[in-house]
Amino acid sequence: MFSKFRDRKLVEKVTQKIEEESKGITVRIMHVCGTHEWTITHFGIRDLLPSNVEVVAGPGCPVCVTPGSEIDMIAELSTKDGVAVTTFGDVIRVPGTRTSLSEAKARGGDVRLVYGIEEAVRIARQERKKEVVHFSIGFETTAPMAAVEILKGPPENFSIFSTHKLIPPAMEFLLKSGLSLDGFICPGHVSTIIGVKPYRGLAERYRKPMVVAGFEPLDVLLGILSIVRQVKEGGWGVENEYTRAVREEGNVIALKAIGDVFEVADSWWRGIGRIEASGLKLRGHFEEFDASKKFGLEAPPADYMPEGCGCGEVLKGVIKPEDCPLFGKECTPNHPIGPCMVSLEGTCSIIYKYRSLRW
């Protein structure tokens, strides 16, 4: 069913059109999703674009933007008696400022990988003597699952350490900071939840075109074409190219669950800094499930990046991974130095692994 969005003829036509329409202008587009970077790198989309059209990756990797101090706290918590920490795949290898979850595990910490938060609740039900703390990380795509599980009423030995983050405030932060950007490819999966609406105000305020796009090569190329056309005409609308999954109003059930369980709070983005109203914390009446209250996990955020690591600049799209002096030398997926090389969604790791692959 997805081959339609890989149609070579159409791909050729679209790239030709991008070249035509971008004659005489330069266009710098940012996407904010690890999966978009995967599509772009895996299918060699940058090679198909003329040199005056550039696509850069922004802070689209939740694991990469989680502060090192939060990693430290959760890693140390996992080594406490009677506590088990659950989390997703690549989170465990990410270095904090002092330690990582995998280091804590090696020291005897109880760290378990789960496929989803549902599994974490199940563990809490089965092991009532353990305090099961779920490291609840992710953007708007992942927050609804946490909200639904909290609303279902987990057992009292279950809690979450929420480090959920919101994408539109981060986009606004980057726009405000004056980075040279002409438009955004908006994250498809985040948008299935939040819909198209949140981008409308942003596009209007900063006069930048934005396109919600899916994850096939044509999705991304059509998004680029649409932004190029708008830049050429001096427009700044919001378009939804990914209508097969994204509705204008988003997923209303998910949004309601998020609103019932979480409130918006300022949040610290690793490598970027504090962004106003860009995070989600549990509302007061769910305090009993809030690990930061239960275990007193309130450390000041420390914006630590390993020495020489350019992740902060990579996350803002200021430099490309290849511009980092450590890329591919000291820093590789097998010996990652910064979070952008550790996480499977990190720009450095994706570019390192897939840049030589072509379809």
Add this chain to the structure above:
Amino acid sequence: MLFKVSVLCLAIPAKVVRIEGDRAEIEIGGVKREASLALVADAGVNVGDYVLVHTGYAIAKIREDEAEEILKAWKEVLAEG
């Protein structure tokens, strides 16, 4: 490969093969899994439909007709010259 692991902003298209209440059996590349339909309760998901699944939950029903529409519209734009 990216799709083997649960990655945080990734959602995978999966075919619904069985539905029981708000649970579904889904198939991703020949592998069967379970997913919750709680977040797409208003989308009218039926057996045979495709849904996007993220960390054990379906988050959107994929609407094939919309895919056709969008491609048709773009083909017209591209034909314009």
